[in-house]
Structure formats: C-alpha cells, structure tokens
Amino acid sequence: MADTNFDIIIIGSGPGGYVTAIRAAQLGFSTAIVEREYLGGVCLNWGCIPTKALLRSAEIFHYLQHAKDYGLSAGEVSYDPSAVVKRSRAVAKRLNDGVGFLMKKNKVAVIWGEATIEAPGKVTVKAGRSEAPKGALGAGSYAAKHIIIATGARPRVLLGLEPDKKLIWTYFEAMVPDRVPKSLLVIGSGAIGIEFASFYRTLGAEVTVVEVLPQILPAEDSEIAAFARKSFEKQGIKIYTGAKVTKLDKKSDSVTATIDDGKGGTQTLTVDRVIAAVGVVGNTENLGLEKLGVKIERAAIVIDGACKTNVPGIYAIGDVAGPPLLAHKAEHEGVICVEAIKGLHPHPMDKRLIPGCTYCSPQIASVGLTEQAAKDKKLDVRVGHFPFVGNGKAIALGEDQGLVKVIFDKKTGQLLGAHMVGAEVTELIQGYVIAMNLETTEEELMHTVFPHPTLSEMMKEAVLDAYGRVLNM
C-alpha cells in the first residue's frame, strides 16, 4: 500500500507546480504532485515550449526564403504543416518525459487525477482526463499538512467570441493545425496573439490582428510596441487597435467577423480561421475553494508574500494566484512558498523585476517600468535608446532592425526598466534583469565591459545614451 500521507501536496504539475515539488523535495519534505492531464502542464505541452518549436520552423523557413540575402541559394522552399506540427509535438513530448524523470529523481510521488480539497490537510483525487503514467498513484484520499494550488489558467472566453475549436481556435487548436489557413483573424495582441500572428504570417497566411486597447502588446513600452507594429505591418499583418470584434458569423469553412473600429465605423472581414487570444483566467473552480472560504478576487486566489491564502495550510502559486501570468513567475513563487514553509524566510518576490518575452519576429523583451509607467509614478527619468542599425553584429547577422531602450531614475541612477525589440532580445534581457536585481546604477553598467562584437553591446550603448555619452551613434 502506497503512502497517502505527505508533508506537501501540490495540485498541478505545470512549470510552477513541478519546480515547487522539486524544491520541496530538496528541502526534505515528503512531496506529492497531482496532475489530471499531462505532466508539465500547459507550458511544456501546449504553451511556451511547443510554440517556440513552431516559431523556430517559421524562422528557418523565413531564412531559407531570404537565402539570397546571405549569398546562398536554397532552391524551391516549402513546408509541410503536419511535419512542422509533428516536430513541435515531439519537443513537447521530450520535455513532458523530462518532468516525469525529474519527479522520479527527486522522489516526488505523482498522483493522477482531479484534486479537490475536502478540508485543510485533506485532498481527494478522482480519475483524471488521461491515462495515468506508469508508477503514478491513482484516485483516493490523500493527506498533507501543506497544500499548494498550482492549477494554472485557461483561455478566457468572451461572450459572442466562444471558440468552437474548428473555425474559432484557442491556442490549443492553433498549435496543431492540419493546414495553414489562407486568412486568419487574431483577436487580442498580447504575447499569445502576436506570436501566432507572426507564425502564421511567416508561413504565408493573410493575418489581421484586432486589439481593443490603443496599442498592440499592451503591457509593453509604447515606443517598443509602435516599433514592433511598424515591423509587423511591413510584413503584411493588418492591425486594428482601439477596435473590437463584436460578432463572429460562422459559415461552413469560414468566419465573417464584424469589427467596430472604435471611431463609430464598422466593417466585416471574412477569414478562414479565427484565433481568440483575449487573455487567460485562473483555474480556481472545482477545487472546493468556495466551501473552504479561500478568498478569490478577479479569478485569482488571493495570497500574501509567502503565497499563503487566507486559509491556514492552503497556498497558491503561479497563474491561479494572479498576474503576471508567466511560467517563470510561477516557478519563483513556488520556491518562495516552500522555503517559507521550511522557515527559511525568503523575501517576497519583487514583481517589478520579472522580465517578459514575446517570441514574434522581431522579438520583444522587457523588464521593469515602461517610460509611461515611470512618469505616472511621478518619477523624474532619464531615457536612453540604441537602434540595431548602430551595432556591427546586428548588421553582420542581417538583423539591423530593432531598438534597445532603458529608463533610469534621474535622481538615484536606479535602472527602472529596459525594453527591447529585435533579433535575439529575449536572450539579452537577463543582463538587465541581473543588473536590476543587484541594484546597480548607471555607473556600474557603464563600467562593465561588454564583449565585442555582440548584440549585447547595444545594452551598454543605450545606458550611455541615457547619460549623453553614446559612442556609436
């Protein structure tokens, strides 16, 4: 008879949940993780990772189409959508297996099924949506002193824009198309919407993006978003901002959308497929939280700096515990949560220091305050810019379109935010993130020697520019 008594049970095995389980095991807790569908959650199986695989295919396709620019010839270039999807699924599978391995290695028990918290300390698990992997525990009653909810989020559904999974997709369907639609309407221009818009446009679809807010990528600095918009429009993506899709009329193999342009005009647009990417909401239901009196606000469980809910013994981390809805935020919260349980007194997470990355082409990466947010806080700022056209490596790569922007507090020299658009910026942003975490000022950044020739040199140049000392512009 397997043990049903644990120190910690984590509900949900997404990037937040499984990292929490590993850290808990490292700290010596007997740990179990409950999963109903796939180890690794949405991130590994239907989110971050498989989309990066798709975008990589699109990127290489794009390079092959432009082989001539590099003095190469690639002949007739084409793609096979099913092979592209197959590769993406294989990548997801590999990581999914990897999580299984990590659970085993760290002696974390995997319980397969849907969990309900009957009472603090008590979890009931019913049969899951998919077949249990080998070695997993099944339905039954389990006990743990600490229960951590890491159930993540799912696509938001708006009235009138309900996905039917055939003509109107969520990211699930968008990730496994049987063919590339000729025309596509993407509703919502956050990270998910823009990444799919970029992917399908590169593969040749006519793409239209409709965003209800005045700018695309609403979370990003407006200057960066405007730069990205210009770039997308140059690629042939049609973008409507401050506009709203009010109606979707489904035909047999097409959808006619009614778009309110926000200025009193309406127009209709007929497309093969629609992707509804209007945000995600926390999976707070069917866990028994209402009965326990766990406080939930705006579809997110309310937690304190140590991820405690208002009910002792029940914790929440990641998407289900509120924004920003990012895998790396979930992972870090999970670590804080179990370290606090262990009595290690970790510091609460500083959400201003969580970077965000969007893997469209050009890529977008940012951390900290936007220029507008800094000004809204009545901070006196110094802003520095550096464009990719001034960087030798960018020109050599054939990627001379992009921008690095930094925002400093004029009074203290604190780096308040950094925003980038262009090739590989998602790999660059960590430099600024480390700088901000170490609380460097402009002085240390200016004293840092950046390697030449790299794209990272632009990060230093932008800092220099903020202080009127830019060199290569």
Place this chain on the structure above:
Amino acid sequence: MPINILMPALSPTMEKGNLAKWLKKEGEAVKTGDVIAEIETDKATMEYEAVDDGVMAKIVVPEGTNDVPVNQLIAVLAQEGEDPKVAAAAAGKGVPAPKPPTAASAATPSPQPSQPAAPSPQAKAPAPASSPKAAGEGARADGHGTNRAFSSPLARRLAKEAGIEIGRIAGSGPHGRVVARDVAAAKEGNGLRAPGAAAAAGPAVAPSMSDQQIRALYEEGSYELIPHDGMRRIIAQRLTASVQTIPHFYLTVDCDIGKLVAAREEINATAPKDKDSRPAYKLSVNDFVIKALALALQRVPDANVSWTEAGMLKHKHSDVGVAVALPGGLITPIIRNAETKSLSAISNEMKELTARAREKKLKPQEYQGGGSSVSNLGMYGIKDFTAVINPPQSTILAVGSGAERAVARNGKIEAAQIMSVTMSCDHRSVDGALGAQLIGAFKALIENPVMMLV
C-alpha cells in the same frame, strides 16, 4: 555546553569596565546568585552574580584588567557533569573576537595605551589597526573600511543621499548585504543601528539606545513620528562626530561694543541711496563680527588651521562660515576671503547667501570647508553660549546679545554696551594660549572697529 561569562553592561550607558576582582577561582564551584566578580565602572563598583550553576573552568580576563569592553568573554563556566578542562578548551566559542578600536579612540592622542594594562589573553589578539590612516578614514561611508559593509550600489547612493552611514544599516540581502529596501526602512528608523554599533565602530563608543527601546519608553499614540529629512540626518551625524572626535574647549570674553554700535549707526545713516531711495547697504552687528573674526584669523595665522592626520592645513585666507537657521535645521554658508572684503561687501553677500540658503539652493562649495564660523544667537536674547565646531574647521565663535551692562572702570561702575562671545577650539589644532590670542585679537578689533580699516 560550557557557559561563556561575558563582561556585563551594568548600566545602559556602560561600554567598558574594569575587572576589579575575581571572587571565584578556577576549579571552584559556582551557584546561581553567587558573586563571582567585582566590576568597576567610572561610576561605581558592582557585584557580578552568577546566573548559572557550575564550576569555574577558566578565567580569561585576569583581575585588575582595565577597560574591558562590554560583552567580551571574561570567563568560562563548566556546567554540571562537564569536564572543566574540556570546557576551558572550548572557551570563547560563539563569542565575537574583540573588534579593532574605532576611529574615535584611535584618533585620541592619548599617551596611555588603549590595551588593558594587565596582561591578558586578549593581548595576543592581532594588533588592531591604529595607524594614522585608519584613524582618519576609519568610518568611511562607502563600505571599503576594514569592516566592509556589503551593500548594493543603489543602496549606497540612497544612503548617501539620506545622510545615513551605510555601516549603520542592517542588511537583509544575501549574506547581510544592504539593499535599497533596507535604506528605505532605515529612513523610517527600522534596522538602523545606533552609531556606536556600526560595523566600522568598535566597543569604544557606547551603543546608544535603539529606536525600539526609545519608543518603548513612551506610550503608543502619545507622540507623532516625524521622519527625518536628509539635512536633519547630516546635522545629527556631523555634529555627533564633531563632539565625539574633536576635543573641544571654550574661551569666553566680554566685548565693549559701544564704539561699534556708534560706528554702525553712522555708516548706515550715510549709506548712499539708489533712485528708489533704498540704501546701498545696511550693516548688521554680525557683519562686523564676521569681518573682525576674519582679520583676527589673519593676525593669528596659527589658529587659522584645519587638523588632518598628515599635518596641519594652515589656511592663507579667512573663510568664515555663518550659521543660518532654516526651518528644520541650519546651514553655514561661507564668506570666502572675508579679510579682503569690505563690510558692505560682506553684508550684501551674507544677505544673498542667506536668501539662497532658505530656498535650499546653496551649492556644496558654498557651505563646505572654511576656517572658522560665527554662530549668533544674540537676536534671541541669549547672553552667552557654546557652539559645536563645524569640522574641518578648528574654531567657532558663539556670539551673545549686545546689551547695556554695568562694568567697573577705574573704580567706578559705568553702563556699557557689552557683548559676550565664546570661542570653541579644537584642542588638536589650537591650544589654549593660541585660542586666547585669537579671541584677544577679535576683541581688540570688535571694540575698536576703526582698526578694521588698517
């Protein structure tokens, strides 16, 4: 575990004490409440009672040792069932090693050795850094002193701006690193160590009471907490440093300012007027004081100095600071080369500096440095007082009110306009006789203002 017996703090202000006598010998049994030692402070001799049972395993500091810092290990007690020898060998575990002396103690040119007079195991400890360099730079705020305080660059900048020494801030970052949030907390008085407890400071400075201890003395709600601004903190820091590091002494003289008052009236009455009939100048008594002090410093150039470890900075010009009261603080803008300036020039410059000081628009070079200062509380009716030297200056002149007083002259009592002034001198740079010469020169000038023309 053997019990470490530490030098007790027998009063809140006690920083060190003399170990007058041991009443228990090594190997002797000790019961709770037994008097084990007599400790002598500057105020009294007190009995030190044991708070644990056991056997005196080792006496670390022998009797007759003077100036033993509070919390230093003085003896080890073996608990029941423990081998006193083993306990003695474990002596000192978990007790901080004696820290090097502070800048303050090292800077004191005391001929007496600062080490305990009697031999003690502590004498074997590495000699504390007491070179002139360490004394001069002992408490560097940037954390590069001998006791380096780890801190983030932003935290250092914020602390500097707030006027808080980084070494006083308790760090909450990795390995106790001081980060920005700690500076913010310190500004609220949280996690701020008393100056004496700063990392760079040693046991020679008494740890003052913590904020928490002070607040605990007052009923919650019976006070309002007004956060300090940067100026308040700098005043507190600089003037505390001044009285702690500068050996002050004071010289007072009465000046007959009858001639000065008359001259001032005459000069002001005949001031040329512009087209709006505003006078070109209106001299105050203080303007005369500034000028007289500037000239006195030229006549007694050995007193126009600043102490540095490397040598005496002998100033060529008389740069005289003048304390200006501001809401919530004060600042001392400096009249440079005051000996070369006319009274009207000094007067007008002072008015301009005061106006900008009140708007907090002075540049650092306008209030830093200087050779001496004037602090005048005469307008408040203060008869005489002493002022705290504004380092790196060597003197400051505290000026009282000018009033008619009865004086004896040639056997007769007469009424005279008398103004008392007190000069504070830094004994490191200005000795008594030299200070007397300076204040004498000042008196001669202020009593005969016509001499300022020479």
